[in-house]
Amino acid sequence: MDPLSAVTHPDPYPYYRELAASQPFFRHERLGLWVAAGRREVAAVLAHPDCRVRPPAQPVPPSLAGTAAGDLFGRLVRMNDGAAHAPLKALLMPMLAGIDPDRAAQRSAAIARMLAADAASRTAMTGDNVNRWLFTLPVVTVADLLGLPVAGEGGKAAEVAQRVAAYAAAQSPLADAQAVHAGAQAAQWLGQWLADAPSGDGPLPALREAAHSAGIDPQAVAANIIGLLVQACEATAALAGNTLLRLGRGASQWEAPLDDVVARVAQDDPPVQNTRRFLAVDAQLCGHAVKAGDAVLVLLAAASCSGPADGERAWTFGHGRHACPGDRLAQSLAAATVAALRARGADAVALARAFRYRPSLNARIPHFL
């Protein structure tokens, strides 16, 4: 096992614990990465002013550069540091914080009823069908909460979810040429869909208005709205999927409130296992001399082995300047998704007997067979 293969290993947690205890910050020569595994070191890297979310010379992954997917990526606050993106981020964060998790759960239940009424989804809860629900319901619910027309008559719920998933997949370093191409097409389709969408009664009109007053490029606003759907996609599917696995393995979990099980899974079997930072300049980091351009793999899942980050907040949601603003929403969406699946006959015990993890270098996403 190494810190990248750990992400999809059946039980990486003893390995993570061992790293956190004996090699809290080290250079992995074969991977060509610094690795932060101790909770103090993980927090220090995420707080360090010279540790950036992208390599300074490469704001967009080369495979996406020059495509619609690359343009979108380059505008995301998630993928940028510094002053240029601060005003938009200052508008996005309170907007997300203003979404009530209970309302999110209610909307998710209503949308689940709509999806179930759809002929294609009325079939039995096979692995395939469960996978489709995991990648559809949370994304469509976020779109709906933002006021985008997905749920009603003529809404394009399935296609929106599929395009968002294609765009998310194209960002992976494991994406092949076909996946990258599909991601570029998806970015273009989503941009057009958003541009054509009537302004609903969600928080988007106020966001656009405030951005306009602040002189923020409307294209950056549009990219980050799509970015929210993308952020909701793989990680929330993973949290819901890992919750199904937990339920399928431990009969006693069935008695606990679902929200509590999800919170435990975020802690103990986290959907996002690591993130990366890149050194902008030569610096001292955790007692080591690191060089401009060096990459640090930040093992959130290793830090998680010794408890939550702040209060109850799980490490899987990051920490510091780029910490996830969707953490409460994500847990609510994951619980609502699992509830919707169980209500429609998904059998967690059977699902937990036949699955593999999707190939990924950072997300632990079960794929049910």
Ligand code: HEM
């Ligand atoms: C289980 C689900 C989720 C997990 C595990 C997760 C995890 C994360 C992590 C680890 C980061 C920080 C990445 C880094 O520092 O390198 C992040 C950032 C972010 N997340 Fe989430 N996320 C989830 C769901 C969501 C949802 C549902 C939304 C919104 C709809 C969201 C919106 C964002 C945004 C906007 C950022 C960028 C923040 C910034 O760079 O300032 N996330 N997320």
